[in-house]
Amino acid sequence: MTKAYAIAYLNDVDFGEAIIEYIEKIDATIAPYGGRFLVHGGKLTPAEGEWTGDLVIIEFPGSEAAAAWYASPAYQEILPLRTEHSRSIACLVEGVPDGYRAVDKIAQVLGEAS
Template sequence: MNTTAPKAYALAYLREVDLGPEIVEYIERIDETLAPYGGRFLVHGGRITPAEGEWDGDIVIIEFPSAAAAEEWYASPGYQAILPLRTEHSQSIAAVVEGVPEGYRAVDKLAVLLAG
């Protein structure tokens, strides 16, 4: 069994972004906040092809080696210093979500769901 902690992802859904100097500064500075925590962009506002529902914004997904690393990044002084540049100039929601271990299958979730 794989005992390595699964990767984690910082997710954001951004709507009504005011692409002014504050957002430009946020984008220019975010990479330097990610590096110490092993974060890397997987998705950064790429083209969305809706399959269900209405998508009226941009998606950002940043991968981290663990949930702890993602949470430490979000709480870090470096990221907290630039966070208002995004939150005060866009409508957005964000979260950290833990990934699944290597070899995971959807049916593995049944054991968790049915045990509770």
């Protein structure tokens, strides 16, 4: 199974009671879906472009688990604590299988075009 990731880029975080509550509760929402933090606002060194916020990456066993977590009542209950106290963008994205190489994308794109 190909892993999946929840990725968020946060700016202008109002690190007050709401964000603290969100952080205190999020672990319990991801655990039932096999999620684990890979990145949680660690030191970011810009290589290209302007980065003014924090990056968060949560790994899940697959796309279904990631989607189920995001849609879960437990996560939806705490989501406004983040969205109402930061500017952020977020997505769920499927990873690549083991052994994947960049050139594999060529076949994928050309296969979709035919």
